[in-house]
Amino acid sequence: MAQHERTREPVNPADEARPDDATRRRPRRPETDQLMAEADALIDRVLSGDSEAFNAAVRQKGGQ
Amino acid sequence: MTKRRRRRRPRPARARSLGTRGRLASGRGASAPIRHTPKIVGADVELASFLPGVDRPGGTGGEASRALLREFVGVPAAGGAWPGFLDAWSVAGRASLSAGEEGRQFLPSNGGSVYIDLDHLEICCPEVRSAFDHVAAWHAMLRLTRGALHAANARRPDGSRIEVLVNTSDGLGHSYGAHLNFLVTRRAWDHLFTRRLQYLLSLGAFQVSAIVLTGQGKVGSENGRPPAPFQISQRADFVESLVGPQTTFNRPLVNSRDEPLCGGRPGDLAYAAGSAPGGSADERLARLHVIFFDATMCQVACVLKVGLMQMLLAMIEAERMPARVLLEDPLDALATWSRDPDLRTTTRLATGGRTTAVELQRRFLEQVARFVEGGGCDGLVPDAKRLIALWDDTLTKLETRDFDSLAARLDWVLKRSMIERARARRPRLRWDAPExxxxxxxxxxLETKTGLYWAWERQGAVEQVVTDDAIEAFTTSPPEDTRAWTRAMLLRRLADGDRVEAVDWDVIRARCRGALGRRRTLDMQHPMKHGRAQTKPSFDATNSTRELLDRLGARDEATTGQWFLRPGMQRGADMLLADRRKADPGDTTEGTDGAARADQGAGEPGGRGSSG
Incomplete structure (x- = not known):
């Protein structure tokens, strides 16, 4: 379940959310071998599946 | 001349806690109108959910979204003491309602909300002041939803699984919204929609050109639009008019739905009498409901989407109109620019000349930056200078087409790079290939194992503007500087035994133990007057819910009688009937005034539901 811990003393998320040069995480370059291997594995899995059936299943009712 | 200069010059904030900067800055006493208000922001986002491999007439969105909703732990908006009766109160007493809405609950965890709207799971972020906090709150809501997804899938006995997509179109001609909500003064609202339409056109031009920052990217086109291999904006195909209150058809670039959730609105009897919640006419606030943008995953795209709107709206409130930015045909420009991921196509300005989307963004940046530098956003938009720097740097990268760097910031660039990589691995794939x-x-x-965005984020290839701890904190804690704090804390307290009869963004109504025949209603119209600093002393002072509500200023009411005369009830009931007639033209039920009214927010089956 998406349980929420109601008894926890709330912290101030804003205190932790303030970005500054010290905390702002810069991205690593995406050309790392590990990233590309994972990306290619995901892509290959999609390319080997039944994309037409997946795309048809996505059908939604029009919303706002 | 001197007078004019003084009025136009941005002034530093002097009353940040309550956001009454304009009143104090004006130096004209209590009767001076509020000219500025902090740009509180919320969001209401419809997700796509479905069951791959399960065939149902009309799709599986409703089944999947309801299974997800059951996994959230929240307090029902309509209470539960006397179903039906209280539902009717909750609906008819509000300014508007959604015929397609069901199961709304508010979250004691962070003050947000979830419900079903038109078969979509809709997740609503709690109100925050800072665009950076919004990023954290938004990703926190995604985490909570992912938890619900895992729980729902664990319950499925047949091995089928629910998938959730954080996008705004299904690729089959159906769009759903990722809406933002901004607090503005009623004066600014009136300028936008009734008095100074150049402001509206300026806002529209900003939004259209901002797709180069906020688009999620999309393969192909929909809704009868001309073919395109790849578009920057998912929503562009579905934006068909310039302005209007509707959100489910003929969608407008600028939405004029007037549902404040922060006090009354024109048309309410109490509003006209000056006694509407929210104070006198000069103190009134409004909520700008922005339905134009795509859902964003990248944190930089998300913070720019929100922060830039905050700054521009602050500028409009200050009656500072960006110069030479109006487009001759904003809708045409949107369609053109969305189909131009190489960022080279120009469109005509109303004042003559042509511009690319990036060039127009640069014009906005220069003028908003001057406004910020002059103190125009002080006390209104946190971290405005940081937003300006990030905006500037990202535009520079767009101007130089540094797409390798931009893939770490902008969804459409990242998505395009992934798809280009797939095409490189399978050169036979054309742009219209289902793969x-x-x-x-x-x-x-949404699932981190299959969602491509998360793979990039996991590897540190996406730039983060908030920490993981900040995101996690918003899964269990509300923002401290808006009414979301009191909402969440009060729901936690009430959940211990008192009966919650109704909850909405701006009100909580409860029947306390030991108070038979009476209920207490806490109005929280002003989004900033119920933050932690204002109300925590009351929470700390007593363990009695009844006493707590009294300390917070709740109204003590008998359970029958005068609440039937609640301001706005007649209007709400009439709008309900208008909605019903739209859904079923054969419905001849008369409204309380004997006539069907197709008013703002009632001309469609999705009239409400946004954090504000």
């Missing part, structure tokens, strides 16, 4: 459309969908998959 590429599936990749398009899975970019925004």
């Amino acid at each position: 590429l459309k599936q990749l398009d969908h899975l970019y925004a998959g």
